[in-house]
Amino acid sequence: MAKILVADDETDLEMLIKQKFRKQIREQKYEFVFAVNGNDALNKISEHPDIDMVLSDINMPEMDGLTLLGKLNETSPLIKAVIVSAYGDMENIRMAMNLGAFDFLTKPLNFEDLELTMAKTMAHVLQMRETLKAIRENNILRMYVDESVLQFMNQRNFENSITVNETIEATVVFIDICGFTMITENEPADIVVKMLNTYFDVIVKEIIDQKGHVDKFIGDAVMAVFRGDFHLDRAIETSLNVRRKIELLKSSEHHGITFMPKVSIGLHTGEVISGNIGSASLRRLDYTVIGDVANTASRLKGVAEDGQIIIAESSYEKVKESFNCRMLHEVVLKNKARPVTIYEVLD
Template sequence: MTKILVVDDEPDLETLIRQKFRQKIREQVYEFVFATNGKEALDAIRTVSNIDIVLSDINMPVMDGLTLLSKIGEGHPLMKTVMVSAYGDMENIRTAMNSGAFDFVTKPVNFGDLETTIEKTIHQVLQIKNTLKAIKENNILKMYVDKNVLSFMESREYESSLTDNETIEATVVFIDICGFTSISETETPDLVVKLLNDYFDVMVKEIIAQNGVIDKFIGDCVMAVFKGDYHLDRAIDASLAIRDQIQNLPTQNNFSPSVSIGINSGEMISGNIGSATLRRLDFTVIGDTVNTAQRLQSAACGGQILISEHCFERVKSSFICKKIGNVNLRNKSEKTTVYEVLS
C-alpha cells in the first residue's frame, strides 16, 4: 500500500480525492493523509510512518509549498513530491522543479492525469528503494565474500549458472547448537543474537577454511556443502575443528555451548529452488543424501559427529571412528548403521 500525503488549503479537495480514489482506498492500494499547509504536512510526516509521495499545493498559508519542498528534500530524500498549482503559476512551478519536485499537475485537477502521475511516481519510489536495497545487500556481501567470488558473480558464467540444475556428488553437513532454544527463551534478544552470531562466526570460518559453502542458516543450525576433491574428508576436518572450538568457548549466562553434527555424502540435486511469485530463489541442494545428513544431526548428542556407514567406509583409514550401531532415523523404513567420528 502506498501512503500519499495531500497538502492543500482548499477544503473540498479532500472530499474529491476520497470520492475519486474510493476504490483504490477500499482495496488498500492507496492510503491518503491530509494537511492544509506545509507546517501540518511536516507534522504528519513526523507522526505517520512510510509516507512515499507528497502532493502539495504551492500557495498556502503558514508554510507554502516551496518551503515545504525544501524541508522534505533536507530531511526525507526518498520522499517524492508532486506540485499542484494553477496554469498561471508557471514561474513557481519551474522553481519547484529546479528545487527537486518530481513532477507537477495543474488546477483544476484532472483526476485521470493525477492518477497517472501518482502511478509514475510510485514506480520511481519503488525503483529507488530496490536500488538502495541492492546496494545494502551488495555492501553486506562484500564484507563476507572473497573478491574473486564477487568477480565471478558479475560474469556471464555466473548468470548462466543460476539456471543450471544438475546432479552432483558432494557432502552435506548440518551443525546444530545444542540447547540454544533454552537460552533464547530466558535472555534478552540482543544477547541471544550476539551469542548466536559469535557461534556462527566460528563455524563459518572453519567451513570456509576447508573450501565449504554455507548453504543456509536455519534457526540455530548451519547447513554447509562441500564439493570437489576429498569433499568428505574436508567436511569432517571442518566439523572436528568446529566441535573442538565451540566446546572450548567460555560459558556465558550459565550456557556452555556444544554442537551436534550430521554428515552425509553422495549424489544430490543442485539448483535454484524457491518461489518465482515471491521472487525468492535459493541456490541449494536437495535429495535423500541431504535429508539423511539432517536426520543424522538430529540423532547426534552434544559433541557428537555422526556419519553413515558408507561414509565410514570411505574415511576409515583417515579418521578414528566408533560404531554406534543401528539407529532409527526419522522417515526411514529401515535402521541405519551409524558411526561417530572421534578424531
C-alpha cells in the same frame, strides 16, 4: 487508495479540493491530509507515514514550498511533490524541478489537469515502490538461496526445468547445538531466537569461508553441503573451525543454569541427488540434496556426543593422512545392513 498531502496557507483550498474530489474521496480512491505551511506538512508526514504525494504551494509562512521540497528529498525520498503556485515564472519552475519536484501546476487550478497530474504522479510512485520491493526481495533471496540456484532461476526455461535434478559428489554436514532444547523449554521466545541466531551466524560464516552451501536450518541444527575440489577436506575444516568458534563464545546464565554452547557434528561423503524437492503445483520446493549420504551424515550427528565431530570409516580412509582422527567403535545406523565403524576428528 492514494494518500495526498496538500500544503497551502489558503484555507479555502481545503474546502475546494474536498468538493471537487468528493466522489473520489467517497469511493476511497483518494484520501487528503491538509497542512498550512512546510513545518506543518513535515509534522503531518510524521503522523501519516503512508503519504504518497504532496501538493504544495511555494509562498507559505514559517516554511515555504521550496524549502519543504528540500526537506522531503532528505527525509522522505519516496514521496513525490507537485508544486501548485500562482507564480508560474521559469525561475520558480526551474528551482522547484532542481529540488526534485515531479511536476509544476499554476493557479487558478484546472482540476481536470490536477487529477491527471495526480494520477501520473501516483503511477510513478507505485512504479518506484514496486522496483524497490523487487530489489529488497532479490537481496533477501540472495541471503537464503545459493548463487547456483539464482543462476538456474534466471534461465529462460526455468518454469519447464524446475524439477531437473543431477547426481553429484558432495559432502553433507549436520551441525547441532548441543542441549539447546533446555533453553527452548525454559526461556522466552525472543531470548531463544536471539541466542540461536548468534550461534547460527558463527556456523554459517565458517561454512561460507570454506565455500560450502547452507542447505537448511532444522530446528537447532544446520545442514550444509560441500561440493567441488577437496569437498570432504573443506567440510572437515569447517567442522573444526565451527567447534572452536562456538566453544569460544561466552556461557549464558538462565534460571540459575549455566549454558555452555557446544556442537555435535556428523558428516559423510559420496554421491547425492541434487535438485528441487517438493511440490511444483504448490510452488513449495527446496533446492536440496537427498540420498544415503545425507541420511548417514544425519545419523552420525545423532551418535556424536557434545563437542565431537564424527565420520564413518569410509571417510576416514580418504582423510587419514590430512587430519588427526581416532577410532571409536562400531555403531548400528538405521537402514544400514552392517554396523559402521566411526571415527572422531580431533584438533
